[in-house]
Amino acid sequence: MKKHLNVKNLTIVTLIILLLLSFLNPGGHLPNRTTIKVDSIPYAVHDTISIDSLVEVEVEIEVPVEVEKRVEIQVLTPVDTSEILKVYFAKIQYKEVLTLPDNLGTVTIMDTISKNSIVNRKFISDIKQMIVKDTIYTKEPKKGQLFFGLNGGFNKINVVSHIGTGLMYKTKEDKIFHVGLGVANRVFDGTNGEFTPYVDALTTAMKTIMQDESTIFIGQQIVYYGNPMSKTIEGLPKEKMIETPVMEETQLGMSLGLAMAGHKVVTFYPRWDFLICASNQLVNHLDKIKKMSNGQWNPHILIRVGKGSDKPLDPGHQHKGNYFEEFKSICKNIEFHDLKTPNDIELAYKYATKEGGIHVLVEYPELYYS
Secondary structure (H helix, E strand, C coil): CCCCCCHHHHHHHHHHHHHHHHHHCCCCCCCCCEEEEECCEEEEECCCCCCCCCCCCCCCCCCCCCCCCCCCCCCCCCCCHHHHHHHHHCCEEEEEEEECHHHCEEEEEEEEEECCEEEEEEEEEEECCCCCCCCCCCCCCCCCEEEEEEEEEEECCCEEEEEEEEEEEECCCCCEEEEEEEEECCCCCCCCCCCCHHHHHHHHHHHHHHCCCCEEEEECCCCCCCCHHHHCCCCCCHHHEEECCCCHHHHHHHHHHHHHCCCEEEEEECCHHHHHCCHHHHHHHHCCHHHHCCCCCCCCEEEEEECCCCCCCCCCHHHCCCCHHHHHHHCCCCEEEECCCHHHHHHHHHHHHHHCCEEEEEECHHHHCC
C-alpha cells in the first residue's frame, strides 16, 4: 500500500477530483449561478443577493440571583414532666357570664376541667320577672245563683202598703224562678179592704167583660199586683191574662194580632206617657186597619189608660201627662172616652162592648183613693 502512496499518484488523484468537480458544478459552488457567453464562451457570473428577515434566536444568559436560605435549627429545651402531669390531673374552673337581651338578666356557666375534659357544669341564672302588659279576658263559667231579698211599700194613706220577703234562683241557662211571701195593707179609702165607688165600677165592668169567653187581658203588672189597675181584675181567671214586660209597642201590636184572631182584647196602660211609646201602633195600625183592609178587619180592642196622678205618691212630671184631646184629634177611627165618674165608667163600657171596634178609655187613678 505504501508503494502506491507517492507524490505522483497523489497528484494524479487530486487532478481527477478537480476535473470531476468542474464538470459537475462548472463556474463555482452556488447552484443558482448565472452564465453569460462572450465570443461563444460561457462564463459563470456570481451575484450577491441581500435578504432582510427577522430571525428569532434563543440565547441562554446566566443571571445571578440572590436566594435567601432559611436554616431551622432545633433547640432542645428541658421539659418538666411532673408539672405537665400536675396540670393534666388538676381541676380547673372556668366561668362565663351570658347577658340576656332586653335587660332580662344573666346566666352564668361554671365549668370544671380535668384530664382535658369537662367533668362538671353548673348554670346559675339571675332572670328578672317579666311584666305582661296584655290583658286576657276569660269568661267565667256560668253557675246557678240564689238571691234573697226583702220588699215593702209606703204611701200617705196606708203608711205601710205591704211588706214581704222572697227568694229568686237563676239557673246556668239564665232561667229565673221566684217565690215570695208577704202581707199587704189593702186600705184604699181609709176603710179596711173597701174599694171606692170609682174602683168598684171598674171592677164590675171587668167582671162583665170577662163573661165573654173570647176576652183576653194583656199588659204589665196584671197577673202580679203592681199598680192600681191590677186591683180591678183581682180574682179573675189567670189563664185569661197575658203578663208582658216593659215593651209598650209590642204589647199593643200583640193586642191587635189577638183581636184580628177573634179575641176581645183589654190592654192596660197605667200612664198616658206609656201609651205614647206605642204611638206608631196606635196611629198607623189600629186607627187605620179597618180602612186598609176595606172593612174586612174590625178588631175589638179596649185600651185602658190612666191619667198620671200624684196620689198616693208623686210619680214625677214624666208620669202625669194627659193627652186625651191630642190623640183624639189624630185618630179618626178610634173612639175616646173620658171616665171622670163611676157613671161614666158604666155607660162607656156598655157602649164599647156593644158597638165593638177600638176604644180608648181614660181613667183617673187619683179617684181610686178619694
